[in-house]
Amino acid sequence: MPLKTLDYNDPDLPSRDEIKAAMLVRLPEVLRHLFPNGRQQKREFQIGSLQGEKGQSLKITMSGDKAGLWHDFDSGHGGDIFDLWAAVKGLDTQLDFPAVLRSCADWLGISPVMPSVSPERREWIYTDVSGKSLVTVKRTDGADGKKTFLPYDHVTGKHSMPEIRPLYNLPGIAIADPVIITEGEKCAQVLIDLGIPATTVMGGANFDPAKTDFSPLAGKDIIIWPDNDKAGQDYVEHLKTGLQSIKPRSLRVIIPPADKPEKWDAANAVQDGLNIQAFLNSVPQSKIHLQRYEAFSLAELIADKSPMPDDLIAPRLLTPSGMLVIGGAPKSGKSDFTLSLLTHMAAGQPFLKFTPPRPLRVFVLQAEIQYDYLRERLQKMGLSEDAIQKAGQNIHITPQLKLLLNDDGLEIIKDLIHEKFPDAPPDIIVIDPIRNVFDGGPDFGNLGENDNNAMLFFLQQRVEMLRDMINPRAGIILVHHTKKISKAMFKDDPFQALSGASSLRSYYTSGMLIFRPDEAEDVRSLHFELRNGPGIVNMHVVKRGGVWTEIDPDTQPLIRQDYSNKLKSERHRQHDQILQRLLEDAQFDQKLYTIESFSEAYEDIDGLGSQTTIKKRISVLMGKGYIKCLKTPHPLTKQTAERSKYGYLVVENMQLGQDEIDEDTGEIVTLAIAVLPTHYKDEGSGGVRQVENAQSWVYHDEEKAR
Structure with missing residues (x-):
């Protein structure tokens, strides 16, 4: 069936509308032909200029009624698909529009008749x-x-x-x-x-x-x-x-x-x-409805002796089409640990007790660490030259990608993964952390990750959809934060610590928690929960020289002994600092403190820590007799501390002001006012008791107080 033609002094020229329709149908190919350095988004195509430099100032609409329309925000130029073609090809739509049409038609391969099917093509x-x-x-x-x-x-x-x-x-x-x-x-x-x-x-x-x-x-x-x-x-x-x-x-x-x-x-x-x-x-x-449900008889399941699929990360930490959630508190080292694990998997090398079947292809959607700090961290990871060589092109990591994993975000990540893995899809897709890219959908999005429906939407319509777009057999790793729970709860079930909705825990196939018992301690404990295999024994790991290694739990007392000495020294320092501040502020500023006012005044000063930490140290020192109470008004200002259970804090040898020397006689003139306690805190009950002798100071169990 012949195509319609318009009279542009060329009887073989197809119509303008036909050529435009063909150009728009093949718009992605047209734009890749014109701008090899361009970037395809879901709804628009971006390039730096008509000359083809990389950038975003020139944007072309990809779909809808405005498909093919473009605008260069730097130059102010714009138009339709013919104007764009002409500008790049050096043609002029005003002076010679038929030449523009001929150029487009030649590229499209459009002729005045329907194309014949060549039997010669082989x-x-x-x-x-x-x-x-x-x-x-x-x-x-x-x-x-x-x-x-x-x-x-x-x-x-x-x-x-x-x-x-x-x-x-x-x-x-x-x-x-x-x-x-x-x-x-x-x-x-x-x-x-x-x-x-x-x-x-x-x-x-x-x-x-x-x-x-x-x-x-x-x-x-x-x-x-x-x-x-x-x-x-x-x-x-x-x-x-x-x-x-x-x-x-x-x-x-x-x-x-x-x-x-x-x-x-x-x-x-x-x-x-x-x-x-x-x-x-x-x-x-x-x-065709593709959703298919199956059920297998006991006999079928027992009779199936086919080999089990290889674990992506053995033993059963991550299986094909499985999902591993790695959880940890901020500063626990979970991102660093995860990067080390993934780099070894990409190199085909073991990491601690975990092994890959071969060098794995890994894509990491990383939304937390900026580029310079990411490369610094990787360079300090202690990787061998062999591991770097083998993993070099197998793992691709985004530096602090700022997007939500919504419809547009899925398209962006899909295109990026296809760009980085053009020959074969990745074996593992990582999202680190969930919180920074979380999208709970139009109905539950405002409820956040703590809502079960929002979390299920994210897992099913975002994470699973991304996997299906890239590689349905890929393993997913989600890095997630944990919340504070009591030691008793953690000991009973550590995975209660995972932040957000409980639906996350019911969804994944395996979980791993990285727990740091104390901020000042290097040792981390790893806890595991597996749905598809026997459990993995909890591990203790430490990072030395950039390399994560497993340590024997029996060595913990030695490590803790060294740590205990550090803590003891720090307690001595804080003890002395609190007593010194109470004495000096009374002597030089005539100031007395309640527990509340001292904690507020010295929060994060002199290394004393938070208000809560200061209050705990004062409470211990009061129980051991180092600090007592004044429940009467301030000797100078006559202000009372009646709102405070214990009144003003008093230490041994406390005085308001200081003695002076008479310049004429050289004699010491007593001007200071001694501050003597009226009450003390009972160590056993915590109650307030009246002192019997304000001049007597007895310290109980000094080492424990320190």
């Missing part, structure tokens, strides 16, 4: 998203009329199919929606030539779904156009199996018209002169 190239060749498939016809396909793997340099096979036309289907899956490269290419997003699988109707990477189709509307024969029906069943795990938005199958012959396909439809777009809009289509 070669199809499978590429990655950027257009890099991955596999070339050549067809040969035997003397008996039988077709033979010979694949060549450009990555390995061998005449064989790769272990994991890409889809055809990845650049074209990267952001296209919907996408048509045909049976064979010839049919797919015919539709592509018409500007219709299409793809196919490698291997024909009997392809292996388990060896085909369907992840680029995750979340899309998919239409299957099979051949009109029994093999076509089998092809649909194979596709259903392969598409099951990626969760497309919808899946439909074209029902060929009843008057079409056997083996009729998309290429035949074009040869018949059908208006393909009108045909797709009107032809009956069968909707």
Whole structure:
């Protein structure tokens, strides 16, 4: 069926509207052709300028009624897709619009008649998203009329199919929606030539779904156009199996018209002169529901002796399609520990007791550490040259990525992962931490991570969706904060410490807590919870020279003895500092304190710590007799401390003011007023008791007080 033409003094020129429609259908390809350095977002394409520099000042709308419209915020220029094409190609839409149309039509391959299907074509190239060749498939016809396909793997340099096979036309289907899956490269290419997003699988109707990477189709509307024969029906069943795990938005199958012959396909439809777009809009289509539920008998489960899949991180810490949550309090070292673990897994090397089956591909969505501090931390990690060499290109880490993992965030991360792993998807996807990217959805988003519904939405519609887009067999690692709980609760069930909703704990397949018993101590204890295997014994680890190592718990008393000495010394210092401050402030400033006023005055001063810490130290010192109480008014100001249970704090030899020397006589003039206690704190009951002798000071259990 011939295309309509407009009279631009060129009888072969297709119409403006037809060319524009074709350009917009293939808009992602058009923009990648014009701007190889551009960046694709979900709703817009960004580039620095019309000259193609990297940047964001020039933006092109990707979808909707404004698709193809652009504006350069630096220069102020803008227009439609023809203006953009002309500006880059050095043409002028005002002076020679037919030349612009001819240039677009030439690039599109549009001719005045529907493209014919060449029986001579014998070669199809499978590429990655950027257009890099991955596999070339050549067809040969035997003397008996039988077709033979010979694949060549450009990555390995061998005449064989790769272990994991890409889809055809990845650049074209990267952001296209919907996408048509045909049976064979010839049919797919015919539709592509018409500007219709299409793809196919490698291997024909009997392809292996388990060896085909369907992840680029995750979340899309998919239409299957099979051949009109029994093999076509089998092809649909194979596709259903392969598409099951990626969760497309919808899946439909074209029902060929009843008057079409056997083996009729998309290429035949074009040869018949059908208006393909009108045909797709009107032809009956069968909707397929992919959700599948299964139940297995006891006999089936016991009889299945097939090998278990390899753990991603053995033993059973992270399994294929599993989810590991690593929890820890701020400053517990969980991010550093996680980076060390992942780097060794990417190098294919053991870390503590954990081992990978091979060097793993790892993507880390890291939303906490800025670039310079991230590289500093990695450089201090004590990695061997061998580990760096082996893990160098296997692990990719974002520096403090600031986004929410919402619909737009998913698209951004999906594109970034495809960019960093063009040949094969990652084995592990990491989010560190959950809190910084959390999105609970439109209904529960404002409730945050503490709401069970919001957490389930995040896990199912964000984390799982990202996995399905990238690699349904990938393991997920989520790094999360913990909250403070009592030692008794932690001992009874440490995983109660995980922050947020309880639905997180019920969702993951394994958990690991990094617990630091004391901020001043280097030792961390690791606690594990596994759903898919025997438990892992708790471990004690310490970081020395940038390297995490396991230590024997029996060595803890030695470590704690050294730590105890440090604590004892610090208690001595705080003891002396509190007593000295009470004495000096009374002597030089005539100031007396209650427990509350002293804690407020000296919070975070002289290393005394918080108000709570100061109050605890004063309470201990009062119980041991170092500090007593004055329950009468201030000797000078006559102010009372009646709101305080213990009144003013008094220490031995306390006085208000100081004695002076008479300059004329040289004699000491007594001006200071002694401050004597009226009450003390009973060590046993904590109650207030009246002193019997204000001049007598007896200290109880000095070492404990210190």
